Amino acid sequence: MERVLTLVLLCALSTLGQTVLPNVDKVSILARTETVLTLNWTIAGGNRNYSYTLVREGVLDEQINVTESGDVVTHEVPSLSPGTKYSFTLYTVFGEDRSTGHHFFAVTVPSNVENVNVIDRKEFEMTLEWEKVNNRSDYELEYNDKIESVPTPGGSSVVYRVTPLSSGTEVFFTIYTVFEGVKSRGYNFSRVTIPSNVGSVSVIDRKETEMTLQWERVNNRNDYTYELVYGEKKEPIATQPDSLVVYKVESLSSGTEYSFTLSTVFKDLKSSGYKFARVTVPSNVEKVDLAEQNDTDVILKWDKKTYNYALECSKNPCENISITAEGNTIMCHISGLIPAANYIFTVYTEFFDARSSGFNYNHTTTLSNVTEVGVDRSLTQLTIKWNKLNKNDIYNYTLRDNHGTENNFTGSVMDDEIIHIYSHLTPGTIHSFTLFTVVNDVRSEGYKFKSITTIPCESFNWTVTNSSIVAQVNSSTRVIAENSTGNSKNDPVVDNRVNLQELYPGAIYNVSLWYDLDSEELLQCSHLLTLDPNSVLNLQCKYFSGGYGLAVIWDHPYGVMDVVQVDIGSQSFNRSSNESSRQEFKNLQVAHWYKVTATSFSGAKKSKMESLNCQTDPAGVIAGVLVFFLLVILICAAVYWWLRYGSAKQNKSPKPVDSKVTKKSYKLIPEDKFPEHFRNMSRDENRGFSQEYEDLSSVGIEQSSVAALLPENKDKNRFTNVLPYDSSRVQLTVNDEDNSDYINANYMPGYDNASKQYIAAQGPLPSTVNDFWRMVWEKRSKTIIMVTNCTESGRIKCEQYWPLDYSPCLYGNLVVTVKSENKASSWTLREFNVKDKSTSETRTVKHFHFTAWPDHGVPSGTEELIQFRGLVRQHIESSFSAGPTVVHCSAGVGRTGTLIALDVLLQQLDREKAVGIAAFVQQMRFCRPLMVQTESQYVFLHQCIMDSLQSKGVAKSEPLYENSDMIYVNAIALRQYENGSKI
Template sequence: MARAGGNPGVWGSLVLLGVCGCTVARAAALNPVRTLRVEAQTNSSINGIRCIRYGGINETQNTIDNNVTMGGLDPGSSYECSVWAEKNGVNSTWDMLNHFTAPNPVMNLSLVTQTNDSITLSWGTSQGPDFQGYNYSVQCTGNGDRSETQHVENTSITIEKLEAGTVYSVSVWANKNGVSSFPKTLNTSTAPNEVTHLQNESLTNSSVTLTWNPPDGPYSHTYTYWVHWASEEEPQGKQDPVGHGAKSKAKTNESWYEVTALRSGTLYNFSVWAERNHVPSSIQSLQVPTAPVAVNIISCISTSGGYGVILKWSCPSGGYETFEVEVGRQRSTQDGSLCEKGVSVSDLSPAQSYTATVTTVFNGLRVQSISMTCNTESTGVIAGAIVGTLLLFILVGLLIFFLKRRRKMRQPKEVPKALVSSFPGDILAKDFAEHIKENEKDSNYGFAEEYQQLALEGQGQSQMVALAPENTSKNRFRNVLPYDWSRVPLKPRHEEPGSDYINASFIPGLWSPKEFIATQGPLPHTVSDFWRLVWEQRSHTVVMLTNCMESGRVKCEHYWPLDAQPCTHGQLQVTLISEEVTENWAVRDLQLFHMEEQQTLSVRQFHYLAWPDHGVPYSPDPLLAFQKVLRQWLDHTMDGGLPIVHCSAGVGRTGTLIALDVLLRQLECEGLVGPFNFVKRMRESRPLMVQTEAQYVFLHQCILRSLQKSAPDLVPKEPVYENVASLIYENAAAIRAHDSEVSASGC
């Protein structure tokens, strides 16, 4: 035991207070100390006289005061302290007290993550000789100095139900044996709420203006906003608000930003987030294209004797997909690779001026060029020469006529042995029976020879749109594809590649280059496109020349309602109003209702029931009667769009009926008829029109039968000769077996 007045030890201190009692006269036994208590403790000290750590070494100190600090103790440890009084070598009895030193503070208090309503923290355990028995208190103080304390056993915590974009002070301390360490404090913030209603306000070919609403919460005026963008060609990569991998980034205090110096005709990915107290919110993203650049029309050169032009334009800077070419009323969509190469536009008139424009198309955005006036070359000199020649022939003819009149009593009347044509291929009505008679010789050799000349007509023209991967499944047959220049486009839908495609072509008529629309019978997945075609063309007439099922095979999807229950296809609702069925055809009145536009369109369907696929009807008479009914309807329905005609492929029966209607009107108006020439014209617009030789022969038989009714002295023959080599090839990917063709609704 150290003597009184000795130096204090180097241990930590425990402050112990006591009152000593003693007798002065003699060395009698001393009274024990009274009211022994701990006044203070640290993680390494307890005040007292003698302290023994359980399981450790004891230490004794002497003092003349009634308190003492025992230093150098272990943190978070239990100690037994004894105090006694000593005088003149006599000790009082001991007074003992058990107590604990405080734990060390937690280590490495850090932020793990934060959201708009939570903060996650972690820390290391307190250092000390014994790691057992610790728990931790976490106090979070935020808005209005409101605080909340939680207790955990682990060294991490997620504090939830916090306010977004708010700074919080978080204190953490260790507890052991009821004694707490000093707190460690970290100031941090929750993330702001994300911006809302991010949208494209406006765009040009080099800029995009974005707007958004500030995040919800009371701090909307204190936010900073970051805008990040990258093109599809240069992906954003990691969408990191800090900026790693970013292509371009800017910040603003406003709730809008105009991004400039962008590439035209390019799809960009935009990201916007809010920031407060250097903490970012979640990201809002938007994809916006820049507009393409308008082209410059370089030249417009008249060709084909004034019946067409070759239009050439520059390639615009930036990106583009297609070009929409318009010369007068001739419109077509051209591939993007055709700029600076020249595109032929036909079906124009000589000696005319046409306004030409080229519209650049990218991602649904259209920018029209400055218009140019195209002048087709004059055929006046040629026409004058023709007129002069005709006048000369007329004068010579009149001279011959008068000479013959003077000698007609002496000379027999000659019957012409050669055919007389006003134009090559056009046959006078009175010579048509002789023309058929000549072609029927040697097993229809003449018809076979004519038809063979039509075999390659129209081939080699571009069919790129029909062959696009997104469109191939929409074609019923692999080799019946519309030509790009004459196809009927649908209105494209945003972000739907191929939504403007349907297997349909414009077909010329008697006086117009676009008098009919020929299309295939709808497939199950193209019925909606078929009705879109009817609606967009504002057509009041649909002509159907096939049955839905023929010889056990599906030839056409049943696209109209079976009864009064309407069918819905996309935005269009189709209702059957009435139906009249005869032996050879049916007439149905239908009504289309556009549910978005709230408008209606009346449609009449003429359905011929007695025409076999590839073959021909047994007699011309029923078809002639059908054509007469159809023509009467068309002549009285002048306000609508073009009639839409289809069979299965939209070429064989379709081509034969269109040719019959046009040629009978030519016969009536001009007194001549040109089957070969007109079939040739149709095949320039759509392949395989009048698909088989038998149909070509039948077309002549129908015309002859019509002539026979008005001229009984003509006695026609009705041969049927089918060339089965001219077939079409089914698209197996588009046609599948359907056990049930009609749904429960009858659609």
């Protein structure tokens, strides 16, 4: 029936002039392989009478008859090429007619890659390579549940790096060739990554010929093995069930360094190898010998090997060990050992970090004696004291005297110093002792010593003359006599008799008696004795003051003499040894005979009195008579006036005039009058200067210096006669009980009575350097003027209180650094940085150091000092809010006073056109003793003013001042110089 309908339809179409067959709607790919495509479609128009023609390019038309009973046609196209895209046209055919055709494309499965190579392999990646399939360029790589598209650049092969992977792991791969979205069936293969190295290797046991290594399993994998390579050996190591692998390397050489490479192995792949070096234990020394020993030292020796060595002590510790090589022998010096102690010395050989098991050597030290005993001696007592041996409490001691009596001392219950006192002894007696060291009931051989009690010097009968000291003494073998000039006599005591001859008259001698006991010099006693001074020489008189006076002249005697006392009638004068040997007496009677006596004194000792009868000038008698008659006339006139007028007036007693001591008033000298004043003062060998300076000698000396004389402050004074007055002394801040407020320094006035403009200070001692900087800091001083050198004529004048170089120095709590130093011919200018260590505050201090002032006297000229003062004045005036200017020499009075006076007087001269030198020196001496210490400095000060006026054109042209031996020296200053305290 179906066929009939089809025929009817075809007839109908043919009657229309054209036959149209329907195309299939859709062709599906039911299956595909590399060479076969299985097609599937539904019959066109539902007409099973149709047949089909499949056309593809380059192939004959294929006629397809429908044989299936169903509505679906399945057709297999064989003999195709893999991975090829084919173009098909499927025609519906009926008889001679066919449809327009259904066009479609179909792709065959591409071929697999044939082989895959690994061209690079690492722990966490590998690089694969394969030849392209039919020059196709699309691939997919499947591994570890990942699918990656592989980009393929030009060329015949594909290279692809796979990362990240796990080290030491077998990875399974499948490579698909992809063509038009169709993948090949897949090429399966597996490859292995390189395993990782071990993390570290430990040596858990080490001996001379073997060592045991240990490491953690790599990745905790039990399918890894290991390979250890060292030297020519290669040892495989199987994995172990534990997480740690332990392996013993045997048959090694002692004291040798081995280089190892440990590789991890997985499926014949080895890691890069963990490289390490380890050493075996060195062998012990074979023998140790004792080379030398004493109580506290041992020297051991042994044969040298190519090792290092160490030594340790057991039982008793030892710290001081020195090991040296001498040829083929090793010498080990062990010092600081405890006497009478057992030691086990262990000698180790060392090679890198490996140490041998050690060779033991037993040794017992001997017991030493106490080697030093101190004895404090007095008239009736000997105090024996010694320190514990090695400060160790294990020692006990036994002290035996010359009577055999023993005293025992237990070291563990005594202080570090052990003391025993023998009392009620006889003065001047010798005593013998033996001190034993005792340890573990073992007694040393004993330290023997002697001592002697002292004697009382004052009990002997000393006979003293002007050149000798004689006395009968006991318990002495030698006598030493020293005077203040440093001269000394050192004589033996023969038959207990002291006989010192040819001594210095008037000198104070410290006489010391000594006893030489077993090569030890022991002081028995000391005694101060003053020799009688010599009498004055060539005592004579000369007329003076027109008959109303006498000038007494004498020669100073040989030896020490403090003063010469000269007496005429009721007049008495003292002249010191430093003053001229001339004394003038005034207000005497004309043409009158006087007995003149002269006695020299040294302390309380006096010489034989020298006397002379002298007559005043008789030429004054005539003048005296005339004066007498004139007085008579005046008296008569006065009596007449009183008789006539006195009754008419009331008698009134005059009021008493108050008498009090005041400062002497000195007038200012105008600058235009100063040259004439200078010439007048210079006449008769500077006589005017001498008289004026002598008037200043006692200024201020009545003031107290209590603080300077306190026991804790005495050692802070450079000279015993230069002590700061309490009223003007500089007081330091006291921060704790160890500090003192005392320093040998006084405030000085400045120009126009400005108070505390300067600080006059002595040159620092070693013990007062910190106090000096503390004063500079606390008083906020920005300027230090130094007018001395640290050492002059071989004597230390001042301690250097600043750093020797540019390295900072700590003085107390202050850090001082030299910032700069500029030297000129006569001075050096420095700049210091001063920092408070507690607060970090830093200040700048200028240091002006005048170096051309000679040890004794004054500079050779005034010009350089005047220029130096100008530099100082310029800096002072430019310093804002600065404290006092610190000025010092050695004692802080002579050169210091001259410099301060010059600075102030030049200011006065500039502002007032007048100058008062004596007045200012007097003012300074009320603040500190001996300011402008010598007369030569006083004259030099006047010369500086004179030369300053000359430079201004006020004075006539005269040569600059030159130092001269003709200048008088102040009596007080010269006496100080004679006593060794010249400033």
